Amino acid sequence: MPTTNITTIIFLTFRMIERETVDKIFETANILEVASDFVSLKKRGTNYIGCCPFHNEKTPSFYVSPTKNIYKCFGCGKGGNSVNFVMEHEQMSYTEALKYLANKYHIEIKEKEFTPEEQEAQNDRESMLVLNEFAKNTFTRNMTETDEGRAIGYKYFKERGFNEETIKTYELGYSLSERKAFTEFALNSGYKQKYLVSTGLSIQHDDGYIFDRFSNRVMFPIHSLTGKVIGFGGRVLDARTKGVNVKYMNSPQSEIYDKSRSLYGIFQAKSTIVRNDKCFLVEGYTDVLSMHQSGITNVVASNGTALTIEQIRLIRKFTTNITVLYDGDAAGIHAALRGIDMILAEEMNVKVLLLPDGEDPDSFARNHSASELEDFIAKNETDFLLFKTRLLLNDAGNDPVKKSNLIGDIVTSIAVVPDSIKRELYAKECAELMGIDERLLHIEINKRLSKKREQWYDAAQRELQKAQPAQLITDKSMSASNRCREYESELLSILINYGNDVLFTLAKDDEPSVDVTVEQYIEKELTDSDIEFQTPICQRMLKLYTSVCGKGQKPGLTTFTLSTDSEMSKFAVDLLVPKNEVSDDFWKRHNPYIAPEDRDLKEVIDNVIYGYKAVIVQQSLNKLQKTMKELQNSTDSDNELELDKIMKESVVLTKYKNRLNKYLNRVLV
Secondary structure (H helix, E strand, O other): OOOOOOOHOOOOHHHHHHHHHHHHHHHOOOOHHHHHOOOOEEEEOEEEOOOOOOOOOOOOOEEEEEEOEEEEEEHHHHHEOHHHHHHHHHOHHHHHHHHHHHHHOOOOEEEEEEOHHHHHOOOOOHHHHHHHHHHHHHHHHHHHHHHHHHHHHHHHHHHOOOOHHHHOOOOOOOEOOOOOOOHHHHOOOOOOOHHHHHOOOOOEEEOEEEOOOOOOEEEEEEEOOOOOOOEEEEEEOOHOOOOOOOOEEEOOOOOOOHHHOOOOOOOHHHHHHHHOOOOOOOOOHHHHHHHHOOOOEEEEEEOOOOOHHHHHHHHHOOOEEEEEEOOOOHHHHHHHOOHHHHHHOOOOOOEEEEEEOOOHHHHHHHOOOOHHHHHHHHHHHEHHHHHHHHHHHHHHHHHHHHHHHHHHHHHHHHOOOOHHHHHHHHHHHHHHHHHHHHHHHHHHHHHHHHHHHHHHHHHHHHHHHHHHHHHHOOOOOHHHHHHHHHHHHHHHHHHHHOOOOOOEEEOOOOOOEEEHHHHHHHHHHHOOOOOOOOOHHHHHHHHHHHHHHHOOOOOOHHHHOOOOHHHHHHHHHHHHHHHHOOHHHHHHOOOOOOOOOHHOOHHHHHHHHHEEEEEHHHHHHHHHHHHHHHHHOOOOOOOHHHHHHHHHHHHHHHHHHHHHHHOOOOOOO
């Protein structure tokens, strides 16, 4: 077993990034560049739009603002800066996200020692990723620096025709045959046993015996979108392949690896997928390697599992065009039919490439030049539905029962296509292929669509019933704390967007005129009424705002959106997105804050301030009423003076509340 120096790897997990480095990362990271690594974005005005990577949607509601350096989804509500995006999308810790962005922008990481408390706070997920990186490096060295690795692992890859560049690009390796070689090496190197088990690199029996999961296998690291090693695939070699049912073994499900949500090769392929606006999907690791080496680099594999919705949506982040490659044998043909409805329902443009009998993507790519492979693809890839129709027609022959089943099968597939124009085209082409009246297909398709709409309506009604209590929230029913949060949020929104603007000018005879800014007006209104924000996040934002102003500086957008306070940066994004960023229809449906450009700015500010004051006055009245009841129920004779004082305060507050209500033209209770 070769030795290695992993002091640096372990040490980094117990250090924290210096403040200056963090600031540089925040200033350098461009949200458009960061988000584009994971989402296909199209320019719309000054912004970019795409389908949200955080929830399933077919109508884009995910906006990226390069000028503000923020992102916002108006569907699920998620928003923030580049660091927030990486943390949310890749499920990374704050430190992991900073390191990822530092690597992307070639920023040197400067760190300092963690305190004992900060060391304790390091999460399991980061430790598992660090261990996987160590394992990948170990397997790579095994293959190139040990006699066994060169004689077995390296020899296998070279005999399969893989060159050095391919081996390096996919970080291939070898796990030694000794049953506990890796486990003991990792333990002796300082890694914890619990992480060896949780990552699946080691297996532990009930009696405590622990050993390698992947011994005597060539290793295929599985990467996340950001290049983190989240799992492994291992192929058994030598004579052990004879009679072995499962030649490949994958890492088990874990905190960092979910096979149904990952694709082999997606990290290496994502940029080419976006550039070519197309993705090739194969089944196995070596299929990916051979096609990549032949020049088809926009290729991924489904990790040896049946295609899942999550995997389809992962591809859809980068393109809506997918070609599925299958073996030319009977098993390959029928495999091509599985999941067809699922893919079509995701509005993907799907084609099938059926290889010659006896070939798989690996062998076909190795036996043909890049130009021959590209030419074969161009001439033989077929629309998924038309492929299915021809295939089933061939199976049905002249059997009327089979043909009837065929029609039902095809109709089911067409009905899941969301786009009505595509459904029309499919119905027309499939009717011609099957030699039946197109109207018959439309009748059957409409039956299924009607049934689907009924199911959707029933589900929507159930969701509506669940949501009704929240939808009926009004000023009257909303708690005082929630109402305060709403008003405080609106005041902060005004301050951030318009704080430096001149609201009005004061002018007296024979005296210089004085400009009053929005920030000055709001500060005076709050100070004169002795009002302090009640919501913690709003308190922190207002404190930061006034602190920057107190230094003679003007708080900008990045003051809040690039804050290392994750909650603050996300909250700020919600306040910063003005009405004209998206369609009028959207804003009507989501009822956000009405931007002042559509109304008089001072009127908007006064409405918010007076409404806020009315809520606070009502809170004070409620407290006084509670105190009066307590005093009235008390037998203490000295309470009369206190009661009289409270009643006078109540009268004053009630009059003030009535004046506020008169201005607001409403009644608050």
